[in-house]
Amino acid sequence: MLYKHKSGFIKLLSLVTAVSLLFSITACSKSDNETTKPSAAPSKTQQPSGSASTEADAASSPEQEAPQYGGIFTIGLASEQRGFDSALFNYGATNHLKQTSNTLIEGDWTKGPSGEHLTDFDTSTAPLAVSFGALAESWEFIGEDTIVFHIRPNVHFGLNPNSEASRLVNGRELTAEDVAFSFRRQFNLEPSAPTPKAYAYTRLTQDEFPTSIEVTDKYTVTVRGKPGFIGSLFYWLTEMTGIYAPEVVAKYGDLNNVLNDVGTGPFYVTEYVQNSSITFARNSNYWQKDPLGAGKGNQLPYLDGVRYLVLPDLSTRLSAFRTGQLDYIRDVSLDDFKQLIAENPDLKYSKTVGTGGGLTLRTDKPDQPWYDVRVRQAIQLGTDRQAIINDYYGGEASLINFPVSDTQTFRSLGAYVGYDDLPANVQELFNYNPEKAKQLLKEAGYPDGFEINVVLNASQIDLASVLKSQLEKIGIVLNLEVKEDAVYTSISSGRTFEEGIFGGGSGATPQAFHNFRPDDAGNTAMIDDPIVNKLIADFADKFMIADDESWPLIGEATPYILEQSWYLTLPAPYTFQLWWPWVKNYNGEYSLGGGHFYNFTHYIWIDQELKKSLGY
Structure with missing residues (x-):
């Protein structure tokens, strides 16, 4: 079979239309024994570039100006x-x-x-x-x-x-x-x-x-x-x-x-x-x-x-x-973005989904509680993601950003699957339900919960503390072990932590499967799963050769990956680029x-x- 590609021949994608306004996610307060359903994630994660002054500025076409050297x-x-x-x-x-x-x-x-x-x-x-x-x-x-x-x-x-x-x-x-x-x-x-x-x-x-x-x-x-x-x-x-x-x-x-x-x-x-x-x-x-x-x-x-x-x-x-x-500056938080725009309304900007972080537990040790998928799912159910979106990120975050980032490109390729397109049993994992979490822990043999030693660096303390507070309500105690950046990086890349590490689970380059390949340094959960291994092989067979066939394979596998709960990924905040x-x-x-x-x-x-x- 012969496939030929010249740089002038590019398949056009059918893509979603850019959203022109910043959105907010409505907070919903629930008591611990109620189920909180997250607001559906928006269909677009980056608004068009513009200035804070007028939408007309955003719609102007800079390429009409004669460039200068x-x-x-x-x-x-x-x-x-x-x-x-x-x-x-x-x-x-x-x-x-x-x-x-x-x-x-x-x-x-x-x-x-x-x-x-x-x-x-x-x-x-x-x-x-x-x-x-x-x-x-x-x-x-x-x-x-x-x-x-x-x-x-x-x-x-x-x-x-x-x-x-x-x-x-x-x-x-x-x-x-x-x-x-x-x-x-x-x-x-x-x-x-x-x-x-x-x-x-x-x-x-x-x-x-x-x-x-x-x-x-x-x-x-x-x-x-x-x-x-x-x-x-x-x-x-x-x-x-x-x-x-x-x-x-x-x-x-x-x-x-x-x-x-x-x-x-x-x-x-x-x-x-x-x-x-x-x-x-x-x-x-x-x-x-x-x-x-x-x-x-x-x-x-x-x-x-x-x-x-x-x-x-x-x-x-x-x-x-x-x-x-x-x-130019990128990865600016919502608070800093608002302050910069208030100081200078003529600044130009764009918005994109960032990295949400999360908790990764080793799944290669049968004697550890989280080797049981029910325990991992209990941790998912005991995590109030909507509270994190509303209270920690001011409403500016994407609910699901793994195993594929919530971007225009990945949506158009059929690789990204959002909350609304997941089966009900997987959607449930993203709904805060502490009572269901306790029930699963009891079924798995841990009615009184357990402790997890978690390695992290100083920049992760605030978010990790939020998660720690939430999981304590279902009997799981996170012992946070803060390391210097270089030490943390060494532990993460070497996968030398004993129980858990804060971080992991990135959807930025899903085609590389770094979080799933058994021998990959990015596979901090120590996954060696036959279904995912077959996905990797099937994807590699078509990747870059038949893009329209390869990328949807990831989307089709997403419900299974999320159901296994190998990575507890948290909402990903939107960050801003300004120039x-x-x-x-x-x-x-x-x-x-x-x-x-x-x-x-x-x-x-x-x-x-x-x-x-x-x-x-």
Whole structure:
């Protein structure tokens, strides 16, 4: 069988219409012996970008303004990067690569809010239907085990004259040899550059590794893998693999010194101050043109540069944004959002679903109470999610955000299933019913409840305390063991906690099944379930090859996953992204691809006169 894809051929999605107003969820007060049914979640999780002043501002089309070149776009990061080499670290965590590099496939700007608005690009996943061929101009699936990539010609590595590594590459053209080298190194298959600690080992099974990688001509790479796993291999190669110049790796060994980074992206690194900042300058030889609007056909990027400032303290980030030192800030809480808008009604903003957190218990130890599904379901019933939505999040939260995030994209693909579409027995688990919870605990042999030792970090204390108070009403006591962030992360990634950990259960990248693969570090519940394992295999067989068939498989499995109650996921708060009005051609996009955070910068531009007129 032959599947062929060219970057100009994209299936359009039938998507829900954007909601234009903020919504609120009505509180419903019940006594402990009554059942509280949560309000139904809204069908849309992000309102269109706009300003606080008028809806007309929100409806204006920034792409009608003639773009201007120049200016620096400054972003505040909450933490320093854990690493800089995407063969050794998660591509999503190597933030600098979103400015300096390209992957084979990326989110299609013309499909997002600044174009057709078929997706919001507000999650870390961009399905193939809203993506385009970046470094891969086209690709083919041949039979059940072969992918052929046709590399885009006339793409050159950026040349920074002040960088020894960049001068080594000297702005030469990207070829299939570079892509094949990067592929092999990603899986520790490159003899000249071994990567025994390749990140792929922590996320993929050997079945998902390539069996061969071959260059067939200057612009063609042929990859073979195991039948049934080609889709997940394709995803890893096209969206999670940074493309590097072999001569740079040969000279420096790895890419963990960011100043040695040399890529094909719209910018290159000019300065790095550890735990402080990364500064990027415009790559004047970038290959991409503006695909739409008044600037269609213009050479990208418009900006002179981008700057990342590492600002771990939220109050410092907010202050930097208020004073114009940051052009953009994301993951802003409802309270901070209201205050910022009150101070400056002309700010632009968008809204998206965030991460709700929750409680994860090990399910691999038969001697622990929660090995019994009735106990896990009792914990669900003893959790008053509606109270958390109303009282903790001020009505601004999504009830169900797992195993798939409540986003426009996932709803349109048939992957997300909300409360109203769940069977009655699963809906019941999200209705607060402490009496039913006590009954299940009694049936399971725990009429007096029990204690759970729960590991967490300082940022989770408030929400965990709310849950602790609720569960005490059904006889379950959470002993909260607060750890420093680094220790908590180590315990979580190593899955070394004894009983429970606060966190886990993310729906941001459901196609990766990190929370369910038996050997995955993200599977903190220690799940090894035959039904879910079959789902993973069935999905991998179709993923990225037949998207319209693969994504609904997750939606169909959602009731079963939620019924098992492996993860006690709590409501996910809506967070806000704000930017100053001088940032143009921007409408809240976040990740144009799988974990491609902040890779929208080459499309936007700065109205420098407006910025000056506002006193910045």
